[in-house]
Amino acid sequence: MDEKLPFLLTLQEYEQRRNRIDLRAPEQRRLQLEEQSHELREGLAQARQELLRGQRQITGAERELEEREEELRQCLGQQALSKKPEAFQALGAKIAQLREKISQSEDSILQELEAQEEKKRDFARLEEETLERIASLEKEIMAQEALLAESEEALRVLEEKIKTFRESIVDAECLSLYDQVRARGVGFPWIVAVAEHRCQGCHIRLSPEQEVFFHQNPHSYSFCEQCGRLLHRPSSRAGTEDGEVEADSA
Numbered sequence: 439m440d441e442k443l444p445f446l447l448t449l450q451e452y453e454q455r456r457n458r459i460d461l462r463a464p465e466q467r468r469l470q471l472e473e474q475s476h477e478l479r480e481g482l483a484q485a486r487q488e489l490l491r492g493q494r495q496i497t498g499a500e501r502e503l504e505e506r507e508e509e510l511r512q513c514l515g516q517q518a519l520s521k522k523p524e525a526f527q528a529l530g531a532k533i534a535q536l537r538e539k540i541s542q543s544e545d546s547i548l549q550e551l552e553a554q555e556e557k558k559r560d561f562a563r564l565e566e567e568t569l570e571r572i573a574s575l576e577k578e579i580m581a582q583e584a585l586l587a588e589s590e591e592a593l594r595v596l597e598e599k600i601k602t603f604r605e606s607i608v609d610a611e612c613l614s615l616y617d618q619v620r621a622r623g624v625g626f627p628w629i630v631a632v633a634e635h636r637c638q639g640c641h642i643r644l645s646p647e648q649e650v651f652f653h654q655n656p657h658s659y660s661f662c663e664q665c666g667r668l669l670h671r672p673s674s675r676a677g678t679e680d681g682e683v684e685a686d687s688a
Contacts, residue, residue, distance in 0.1 A: 442612045468582040640665035
């Protein structure tokens with residue numbers, strides 16, 4: 439066990455690094471940014487459609503004004519040719535009504551044109567700000583895609599290293615024990631040292647039986663009776679209590 443322990447601890451460290459790689463965060467952030475960009479584009483498109491609707495309304499009002507002006511010209515021509523007083527008066531009343539409607543239409547169109555110009559200026563500002571925001575979001579999206587690609591590459595490298603290390607561990611029993619304790623879901627680290635008579639995973643004191651076991655088998659291993667981690671006793675080093683030191687599992 440003592441000869442294989444460095445391999446298992448290294449394998450544990452690589453697996454910890456692998457678990458730290460979060461592919462979901464950059465992907466979720468990218469999706470959020472794309473959704474924000476889509477909403478901005480949709481809002482800009484709606485504002486553009488609203489502006490176009492206003493322009494179409496003005497165009498329709500101008501067309502209606504032209505029709506009334508044409509009708510006025512016809513009425514004036516008919517009045518000039520009219521020889522009957524009754525017809526002349528009727529045409530005069532109609533001409534007066536048309537002129538009133540034309541005047542109202544001209545005033546309304548002028549107001550609408552002024553309002554439309556203000557809308558155009560507002561839209562121009564909105565478009566500029568929105569396009570700048572979209573450009574900023576696209577840069578951030580690219581950054582998240584690059585981060586995701588980098589994380590995927592790092593994950594691939596670590597997976598390869600883990601595979602290589604597992605293949606280098608020729609002691610099938612040790613590797614089986616490692617996989618068993620890892621599968622228990624006890625939490626990282628799965629392999630811990632015994633220091634000051636305690637498991638350095640859960641920090642619970644070892645039972646007297648386990649203390650005797652490690653005293654008689656200093657290079658062997660056991661499972662923590664409390665948390666289930668794989669325990670080992672590191673090599674003795676001067677100046678430590680009972681020759682025990684805390685394992686560097688990182």
